Amino acid sequence: MANTEAALKEAMTSIEGTVGVALVDYTSGMALGTAGGSKELDLTVAAAGNTDVVRAKVRTMELLGLNEDIEDILITLDSQYHLIRLLKGRGNNGLFLYLALDKGRANLAMARHQLKKIENELEV
Amino acid sequence: MTTATLVPPPPPLSPMLARLADERATGALLRDHGTLYLDDGQVVHAESPAAPGLEVLLDGRLPQEGWQEAFDLAGPDGRVGRYLVDSGRLADGELELAHLGVLFDAAYFVLGPGGGPTRFRHGVAHWMGPVRPVPTRVLARECLRRRELLDALWPYPETDDSPVVRADTDFPYPVTRRQQDVLDLADGVRTPADIARLLGRAAFHTLVDVRRLAAVGAVATPQETPVPAPVALPQWMPQVTEDPDVALLRRLRNALEAL
Numbered sequence: 001m002a003n004t005e006a007a008l009k010e011a012m013t014s015i016e017g018t019v020g021v022a023l024v025d026y027t028s029g030m031a032l033g034t035a036g037g038s039k040e041l042d043l044t045v046a047a048a049g050n051t052d053v054v055r056a057k058v059r060t061m062e063l064l065g066l067n068e069d070i071e072d073i074l075i076t077l078d079s080q081y082h083l084i085r086l087l088k089g090r091g092n093n094g095l096f097l098y099l100a101l102d103k104g105r106a107n108l109a110m111a112r113h114q115l116k117k118i119e120n121e122l123e124v
Numbered sequence: 125m126t127t128a129t130l131v132p133p134p135p136p137l138s139p140m141l142a143r144l145a146d147e148r149a150t151g152a153l154l155r156d157h158g159t160l161y162l163d164d165g166q167v168v169h170a171e172s173p174a175a176p177g178l179e180v181l182l183d184g185r186l187p188q189e190g191w192q193e194a195f196d197l198a199g200p201d202g203r204v205g206r207y208l209v210d211s212g213r214l215a216d217g218e219l220e221l222a223h224l225g226v227l228f229d230a231a232y233f234v235l236g237p238g239g240g241p242t243r244f245r246h247g248v249a250h251w252m253g254p255v256r257p258v259p260t261r262v263l264a265r266e267c268l269r270r271r272e273l274l275d276a277l278w279p280y281p282e283t284d285d286s287p288v289v290r291a292d293t294d295f296p297y298p299v300t301r302r303q304q305d306v307l308d309l310a311d312g313v314r315t316p317a318d319i320a321r322l323l324g325r326a327a328f329h330t331l332v333d334v335r336r337l338a339a340v341g342a343v344a345t346p347q348e349t350p351v352p353a354p355v356a357l358p359q360w361m362p363q364v365t366e367d368p369d370v371a372l373l374r375r376l377r378n379a380l381e382a383l
Binding site for chain 2: 048
């Protein structure tokens with residue numbers, strides 16, 4: 001069990017091609033922790049904006065009557081992958097991990113697997 | 125290619141908070157809506173009557189005896205947070221995330237507008253002890269962002285502290301499960317803060333849900349200030365003159381001069 005900072009740093013170093021990672025509260029849109037990022041990728045802005053993506057999907061599923069949980073959401077850009085993984089903690093306050101990957105260097109299957117591992121480390 | 129970046133204006137950090145951060149002060153900042161605790165110029169804890177505390181948010185995860193034990197053994201040294209982790213009651217990240225949630229939630233109300241005068245008591249520490257200190261600037265920026273978020277959702281701040289009243293209609297509003305929980309507890313008496321406590325959720329999150337519900341019309345938006353009922357004039361007033369106020373003032377003046 002790691003603290004937030006350690007878990008996010010681990011994501012940065014262990015997931016190949018990671019550009020930035022953030023742990024986000026999806027009701028308020030606040031980033032509880034970030035690692036990486038750049039001038040082109042402001043993680044606090046990305047955190048707040050992606051809450052709308054998650055909310056829209058949650059709502060759509062509820063409207064469709066799909067009684068399922070979202071494991072992750074993948075957004076593919078020209079040069080990046082953005083991966084959103086919803087945390088299913090005991091205290092489930094609605095948190096998600098947001099990972100931006102360099103498309104040229106990343107292995108998507110591996111990244112998803114490792115993000116799952118980091119989720120387990122963050123929770124108990 | 126270079127990207128032009130717009131530099132946002134600096135967040136309106138209260139001058140007092142900025143000075144305390146510069147001085148690396150330790151103590152308690154007291155306002156009408158709660159208290160911020162500073163340690164070495166950084167915010168380490170916040171509490172507000174409007175926001176549920178850690179014991180509410182961790183209800184079901186940490187039993188009352190767990191709190192009591194930690195409070196008895198580590199309270200006097202101001203290390204309750206550390207103790208909860210060291211004794212295996214809570215995991216490191218779990219405490220950190222829950223505590224950050226509580227800190228930002230309470231601080232939103234403490235630093236909110238109309239919070240009255242600010243006092244600072246040097247040297248006062250909270251029994252929780254530092255978990256993850258937050259720089260004052262980060263906190264002030266987040267409080268501002270939250271206020272803007274609420275106003276972007278539905279610009280009626282009265283919604284935040286008025287009783288939540290369900291709209292009187294059978295129209296099926298598209299609400300999420302979390303919003304439905306809020307709606308189920310809206311009895312026309314409970315405020316968003318009351319509902320947050322009952323649900324064991326952060327108060328700000330409930331404000332977000334209530335503003336969204338008000339925006340779709342599922343709950344009523346309260347009037348800014350209730351218009352006072354017109355006061356009935358005494359029977360004799362209209363007989364004296366068309367303009368009762370002038371007549372009244374004249375009579376008062378005359379009476380005063382006669383003294």
